[in-house]
Structure formats: C-alpha cells, structure tokens
Amino acid sequence: MSSSETEGPDADRYSVEPEDTRRSPALIATAVALPVAMIVAVLAIAVFARQHPTREPLALGSVPQPQATGQACTTLLPALPSSLGDYTRADLARPAPPATVGWQLPDGGDPVVLRCGLDRPAEFVKSAALQVINGVNWFEVRDPASGITSGTWYVVDRGTYIAVTMPDKAGPTPLQDISNTVAKVLPARPIDPAPIPN
Template sequence: MTQDEPTATDESATGLHPALIATAIALPVALVVGIIVAAVMANRTPVREPVALGAVPSPLAESTECATLLGALPETFDSFTRAELADPAPVGAAAWQSEDVTDPIVLRCGLERPAEFDQAAALDVVDGVQWFRVSGADQGLAASTWFVVDRGVYAAATIPDGTGPTPIQALSAAVSGALPQTPLDPAPIN
C-alpha cells in the first residue's frame, strides 16, 4: 500500500466527517436522556389535590377575630405551602401541604373550648402565645393538635409528628400579630 492510496478510515472513503457521525449519534441519545429527566421531574412534583376537611363545631368561625387571623396566616413556612381547600370548605379553616410530609397541617378558628382544657392543663408558650397540646397518639394519629387558649377565640392547629418546631412558630407569629392576648378561661377541675 502506498501513501497515496485511501484507507478505510479516510473521510473520502465513507463520505462523512467523524464529527457529523458523532453528532448523529449524540442527538438521539440526548433526546432520550431529556425525556427520562423530564419524566423523573414530573413524578417529583406531583399534582396536589385540594385538602378535604370535614365539618367540626366552630360557632365563632365567621367572627371578625377568625377573619383577621386567617388573613394573617403565612402562605409558606419551612417546606409547607398554603393549600387549596376542597369544596365545601369549612369557614375559618386553612391548610398547608409539603412534598416532604404526607399529611397536611390544618388550622381551624372559632372552635369551642377543648373539653380537656381545664385549670390543671399544662400549657406550652411559643413566641408569647399559649397553646394547649393534645396528642393524637391515643386515637392512633401521628399528629398533635395545638389549641390557642389565650386569645378571644379558640383556634387549633393539627400538625403531623416529625415536622419540627417551624410550623408552630410560624402559626404563633401569625396569632400574636393578629389577635390580642386575653385572660385564660379553662374549665374547672372535675
């Protein structure tokens, strides 16, 4: 073979430049990878359904205090975002959802005094707001309900276990900014 004879790897023998061949292979591969990445991302951000809440006795849910509190609630905190409520949505209620937590956080305003809240009840104070906490463990729930007991209306936040302190801190900030503190009114000890 002489130097003037073309070889099998020479461009003139195939008629195609190696860069063109590489591009022809890379484009379909990139398209397939892009489709896979888009599918994975679509599954990571699921469509959120509105939160369905049942009715509970809330005689003051339509009060000015509840309207003020609902208007002061944050849209987001930690990994939670304010959620749409399914119709028929109860008056005086709000909810937040997170991609990291299965159950939503739910706040209801205008409730009756909790039956367990008596003069011997232990209270938690978070950012100046007094809360009466009821664990859901006795009912088999992995959540606790925190009742605001030192404002003109009772409000309750049901918070899934394991969410940390941020939800109660964010709700305490909203409560203290929206509602003036009032004296406690616990039931007598039976």
C-alpha cells in the same frame, strides 16, 4: 474506453448510485439526534415532576366552628404565612370548611391544618398544662395510648379558639411561625378554662 469495454461481469463495480438513493449526512445526523433529544426531554420532564410533584387538594371534614366568621378569624387567616418550614400552603377540596388552612410537604403526606373559631375543647380545664410559644398560650390535646403520631394544639388566649393539628415529624417550626402571626395580629385575652369536673 469504448462502451464494449465497460460492459461485462465487472460493469456493476463501476456503476454509480443515483443521487436520490445515497444517504445524506444531514439526514443521518437528524435520524440519530431525534431519538436522543426525545430521551433527554423525557428525562428532564421526569426530573421536573419529581422536584415539583402535584398534590391532590386536601379533603377535610367539618367540625363545629361557631366563630369562623368572627373578627379574629377574618383577621388571622389572610395574615398566615404561605409556608411553615418545609410545609407549603395546600389547596383544600371543595366544599372546604370555613376558616381552615392547610400546609403540606412538597410530596404530600400528613398535613398541618389550622382551624379558627372553634368551641373550647372539653379537655381545657383549670388544671390544664399550657405551653407558651412566642408569647402565645397553647394547650395540647393528645391521647398517648392511641399510638397516633400527631396532636392538636389550641390557642387559648386570643378570644377565639384556634386549633392546629400536625404530625409529630413537623417539629416545632409550624407552631412557632403560627404563634408569631397570632401574636402580631390578635390581641391577647384572658384565658377561660372550664371548671375542673368533680
């Protein structure tokens, strides 16, 4: 075919695109796969973050703990479990109160807080009702009229007072697990309630 036969109005139909202007199948596949991979990565990060949410350190106020550095507290604190049922050990905001440990649910919320070395609670008198949990005597302080859905329990038979404040929804597991540790590492002592006020 002569050059004159290929020229004319239909000549463009037979022209071939230069090699560098055609789309490579590998380039197209990469262009499609890259956004898909990014979406999958974002979803994976979101799922991981939901399963492992970050908790803020617990900010706890100070209360009188005159025996916080005593033998009972220095023995008890390292022996406490890292988890109490679904509650896991929480970091405390600095400055943290002495002889204090907290546990929280994975997504945060109301914590379980243990403080060791406290003064005898004013409500703990000779007529106070005690509850024995796994060999440990506990005394509960709660104001039913306040509507607060948490209470504070005191260990009253180990020579120092140990308080555990926890939400009602935590159930019995925290006190049971803490009782097991207390009974294991601290010897029982006679209880010493205050006289009944006149």
